[in-house]
Amino acid sequence: MAAKKASFAQRLIAWQRTHGRHDLPWQGADAYRVWLSEIMLQQTQVVTVIPYYQRFVTSFPTIAALAAATEEQVLAHWSGLGYYARGRNLHRAAQLIVEKHHGEFPQVFDDIIALPGIGRSTAAAICALAFHQHHAILDGNVKRVLARYCGIAGWTGDKKIAAQLWQQAEALLPERDVAIYIQAQMDMGATLCTRSKPKCCECPVQGSCVAFQTQCVSALPTLRLRKAIPEKHTTLLLLMHGNNILLEKRAPQGIWGGLWCLPQLDDGNGLVSDYLQHNALEVSERIELAEFTHTFTHYKLHITPVLLRVANQPLQINQADRVWLDAAEALQGAIPTPVRELLKRLPSHH
Ligand code: SF4
Numbered sequence: 001m002a003a004k005k006a007s008f009a010q011r012l013i014a015w016q017r018t019h020g021r022h023d024l025p026w027q028g029a030d031a032y033r034v035w036l037s038e039i040m041l042q043q044t045q046v047v048t049v050i051p052y053y054q055r056f057v058t059s060f061p062t063i064a065a066l067a068a069a070t071e072e073q074v075l076a077h078w079s080g081l082g083y084y085a086r087g088r089n090l091h092r093a094a095q096l097i098v099e100k101h102h103g104e105f106p107q108v109f110d111d112i113i114a115l116p117g118i119g120r121s122t123a124a125a126i127c128a129l130a131f132h133q134h135h136a137i138l139d140g141n142v143k144r145v146l147a148r149y150c151g152i153a154g155w156t157g158d159k160k161i162a163a164q165l166w167q168q169a170e171a172l173l174p175e176r177d178v179a180i181y182i183q184a185q186m187d188m189g190a191t192l193c194t195r196s197k198p199k200c201c202e203c204p205v206q207g208s209c210v211a212f213q214t215q216c217v218s219a220l221p222t223l224r225l226r227k228a229i230p231e232k233h234t235t236l237l238l239l240m241h242g243n244n245i246l247l248e249k250r251a252p253q254g255i256w257g258g259l260w261c262l263p264q265l266d267d268g269n270g271l272v273s274d275y276l277q278h279n280a281l282e283v284s285e286r287i288e289l290a291e292f293t294h295t296f297t298h299y300k301l302h303i304t305p306v307l308l309r310v311a312n313q314p315l316q317i318n319q320a321d322r323v324w325l326d327a328a329e330a331l332q333g334a335i336p337t338p339v340r341e342l343l344k345r346l347p348s349h350h
Helices: 001-018 033-042 046-059 063-069 071-078 086-100 109-113 118-129 140-149 158-172 180-190 272-278 336-343
Strands: 231-241 244-248 264-265 284-289 292-295 300-308 322-326
Touching: 001 180, 033 086, 033 118, 033 231, 046 071, 063 086, 071 086, 109 118, 140 158, 140 300, 231 272, 231 336, 264 284, 264 336, 272 300, 292 336
Parallel strands: 231 300
Antiparallel strands: 231 244, 231 264, 244 322, 284 300, 292 300
């Protein structure tokens, strides 16, 4: 095992130095930026993350600045990245860091993992990359690499399989150069040992990779037996008064929690006519728009947008959680991707 460990880590580190990524904007940055990048990179690719990351650190250059922002401002910067709980947790964690750690990012693993939105692998990555501490990581990419390299079959989300992978991750961790090794694992998962068509012929550990040697690379990691994902239907109302659109703020929980959204009528949740009557809205024109589908991790949402031009802007809907906004202004706000797509298609938006 010792020889295998040395060769795996040493080969990866040597490969990273010549073939890895060295110009990511958060490389070599402080713990705040490393943390932010780690959270943004969960479920999201590097190319998508970079502009979001740059806008975020420009607006919130320090943990104190992030803590002092409103949730609304934070979510507006997250708008389009998806998985908004990440943005809300980041904001809450910044406030906790200010309260409990005087605004300095904590350096102790147990203090880091106690912050909202930070799991074992993310805490370990921050410790290793920002503070050069000795911790193994196991994110989605590393799970895939290790399942193949060590020949571990079974769904990696399964507790037993995850425990085996953690064991291997710990066992393969080198004594020195942990930060480069962690970066090497991330780079390798993103560029060589990819989900489909891995570039095994360029891989520095091909000679000791169980999956490659036994020709079962395409069978690992074992895919989860997926049930068909459920489908839901909903109607989104684009209520327009002149160039203004009615937006409603969602309750903090749920998939679009805390975001500004269009009024939504789910199956069995009332009719358009009831909504209009209840809110004393007078429709002057109704325009049917093409239905479209938005796919979340756990379900598909078929959206029927209905554009209604209204003749009035009734006073009773001018509340803190409902606003009439010009489409261009609304696009600057914390709105979910399907709403963004719809607003971009409106004839009044140039
Ligand atoms: Fe991944 Fe192929 Fe390298 Fe094995 S040889 S670690 S499967 S890229």
